[in-house]
Amino acid sequence: MMDDLSSIEHLPVELLNEIFDHLDTSAALSCAQVCRLWLAAARRVLYRRIELSHQDLDRSVKLGHTLLICTEARHSVRHIKITVDAHTDDVLLPHLAWINDVREGQIQKVVLDDNTSRPSLPLLTSLLLKSPAGRSAQFLQLYGSFFDDDFHPSGTRAIELQNLRRMNISFAPGYDSPSWMLVHFPRLLMLDIKSSGYSPAMSVLLRTVSTSLQLLWLTWRTGNTDMGTSLQPCDQASLTGALSALTRLLSLSVDLNLSQPAAVLDDAMPHLVSLKVLTCCRGAFSEVLFSRLPPTVVLLMLGSNTNDGFPRDNKFLRHGWIAAARVRSGESALKYLWYFDHGDADIEREFAEECQNAGIDFLSVGLLMDSNQD
Amino acid sequence: MSITLISKEGAQFLVSKPVADRIGVVRDCAYGADFWLGYAVATDDSMGITLANVTSSILSKILVWCEHYKDMEPLVDGDSNMEFPEWDMAYIGHDMNQILFVLEAADYLHIPGLLLLACKGIADVLDGRNPRGICDLLGIVMDFSHRQEVDMDKENGYWRWFLHPT
Numbered sequence: 001m002m003d004d005l006s007s008i009e010h011l012p013v014e015l016l017n018e019i020f021d022h023l024d025t026s027a028a029l030s031c032a033q034v035c036r037l038w039l040a041a042a043r044r045v046l047y048r049r050i051e052l053s054h055q056d057l058d059r060s061v062k063l064g065h066t067l068l069i070c071t072e073a074r075h076s077v078r079h080i081k082i083t084v085d086a087h088t089d090d091v092l093l094p095h096l097a098w099i100n101d102v103r104e105g106q107i108q109k110v111v112l113d114d115n116t117s118r119p120s121l122p123l124l125t126s127l128l129l130k131s132p133a134g135r136s137a138q139f140l141q142l143y144g145s146f147f148d149d150d151f152h153p154s155g156t157r158a159i160e161l162q163n164l165r166r167m168n169i170s171f172a173p174g175y176d177s178p179s180w181m182l183v184h185f186p187r188l189l190m191l192d193i194k195s196s197g198y199s200p201a202m203s204v205l206l207r208t209v210s211t212s213l214q215l216l217w218l219t220w221r222t223g224n225t226d227m228g229t230s231l232q233p234c235d236q237a238s239l240t241g242a243l244s245a246l247t248r249l250l251s252l253s254v255d256l257n258l259s260q261p262a263a264v265l266d267d268a269m270p271h272l273v274s275l276k277v278l279t280c281c282r283g284a285f286s287e288v289l290f291s292r293l294p295p296t297v298v299l300l301m302l303g304s305n306t307n308d309g310f311p312r313d314n315k316f317l318r319h320g321w322i323a324a325a326r327v328r329s330g331e332s333a334l335k336y337l338w339y340f341d342h343g344d345a346d347i348e349r350e351f352a353e354e355c356q357n358a359g360i361d362f363l364s365v366g367l368l369m370d371s372n373q374d
Numbered sequence: 375m376s377i378t379l380i381s382k383e384g385a386q387f388l389v390s391k392p393v394a395d396r397i398g399v400v401r402d403c404a405y406g407a408d409f410w411l412g413y414a415v416a417t418d419d420s421m422g423i424t425l426a427n428v429t430s431s432i433l434s435k436i437l438v439w440c441e442h443y444k445d446m447e448p449l450v451d452g453d454s455n456m457e458f459p460e461w462d463m464a465y466i467g468h469d470m471n472q473i474l475f476v477l478e479a480a481d482y483l484h485i486p487g488l489l490l491l492a493c494k495g496i497a498d499v500l501d502g503r504n505p506r507g508i509c510d511l512l513g514i515v516m517d518f519s520h521r522q523e524v525d526m527d528k529e530n531g532y533w534r535w536f537l538h539p540t
Contacts, residue, residue: 022497033505
């Protein structure tokens with residue numbers, strides 16, 4: 001090895017990058033001004049994760065300008081986070097012009113965040129989905145409403161999100177647009193849908209991802225009201241239909257916080273032929289779940305429905321015997337059944353015994369609390 | 375069981391197996407293909423491995439780290455927010471010259487935990503210095519062209535504002 005102090009100049013770029021990963025912003029800024037090689041390595045740190053927000057508009061405007069005029073800076077961006085804090089979404093738009101000028105495959109993650117909890121940002125969502133930034137991202141977080149105005153079934157070009165692996169998306173309840181039919185996600189594995197109720201666009205989206213999707217979270221929260229969300233019979237049918245198409249799904253988590261039972265899962269069950277893990281809350285299924293549970297399911301987690309308007313059935317587990325019988329006959333691979341609800345203690349104890357005999361690991365909140373009191 | 379490591383100068387270091395196992399190239403070398411084929415390990419006490427790129431002083435420094443971590447897992451993954459144990463920070467110190475040699479040796483010998491610590495050590499030495507100070511410390515010559523300086527001024531306009539908003 002050289003006994004020369006300047007050996008840092010001979011370090012491979014990968015090592016220099018690793019060193020710079022430990023620098024904070026001000027140190028990276030000093031290092032950027034040392035020499036050309038260091039400037040490139042420092043830009044990697046300075047622009048890797050960028051954030052634009054309404055609250056910080058002054059800074060966001062300057063950053064947007066820098067990214068527009070400096071190609072090297074623009075090419076260093078990997079993660080983009082945009083935080084919207086107003087009722088319109090066009091304030092930041094002029095400062096995102098650079099987003100159309102990044103390299104294909106460069107951006108890994110795009111997050112669109114909304115502090116007003118009004119998930120309607122059609123312009124931003126549209127810009128992100130159509131730009132090379134959105135097209136190359138592996139992770140996207142955005143809102144369900146987009147480019148309503150310029151949608152023409154024949155004229156609009158389809159959008160291919162080739163690299164996308166995971167998407168978190170929020171829908172406004174009732175939002176209906178065929179636009180999602182034009183977006184293709186050939187490699188999407190994980191999808192997390194949040195909403196405060198059903199929107200038809202949700203079913204459209206689910207149908208476009210049915211060939212690749214392996215993990216799905218579907219969560220509806222109603223905010224301050226605790227009466228839960230309602231689901232019309234026709235909406236239930238189209239949601240069930242969309243879920244039925246997910247034949248490659250390994251894990252499904254459904255938490256709909258319904259105001260009255262709407263057995264969304266019952267008719268979808270026989271079609272989910274790859275499912276291994278199912279998490280759902282009471283109300284989204286009826287007692288036929290136990291007999292229709294796909295034979296591949298290993299872990300079943302049943303939650304409670306916590307809103308006030310929901311009718312309770314503390315003897316629900318009496319329907320569970322059929323699940324144990326199916327395991328005994330070798331028809332079902334169920335190994336774990338976890339029950340997060342306060343049911344009838346006698347039924348739960350009896351069911352626990354039945355499960356033990358069938359080789360199912362049964363766990364319930366009620367029994368756990370009882371055993372803690374003993 | 376122990377293994378003899380031989381430095382660039384030819385000095386011999388007798389180390390126990392758990393210590394030597396921390397060094398990726400030694401581990402691969404000692405087990406060789408036999409390890410993966412499932413045979414017994416063909417290592418005897420007389421075996422020596424020559425590390426031709428590592429000086430005695432750096433090798434003995436590295437073996438201190440390997441000795442410390444022979445029974446526990448070091449951090450191997452991290453960014454600017456992570457905290458290293460106190461022992462690590464005291465071990466790596468602030469001698470830029472030495473840390474650089476440790477870094478290069480850790481890279482050459484495949485010791486990810488030590489590589490990460492050396493990177494952190496260098497970053498800590500750089501922290502709080504201005505560009506001129508860094509150049510003086512490391513003997514680096516600024517090689518920017520005029521155009522690049524103008525470009526960078528524009529960027530720095532943003533970053534200066536970012537650090538000290540008015």
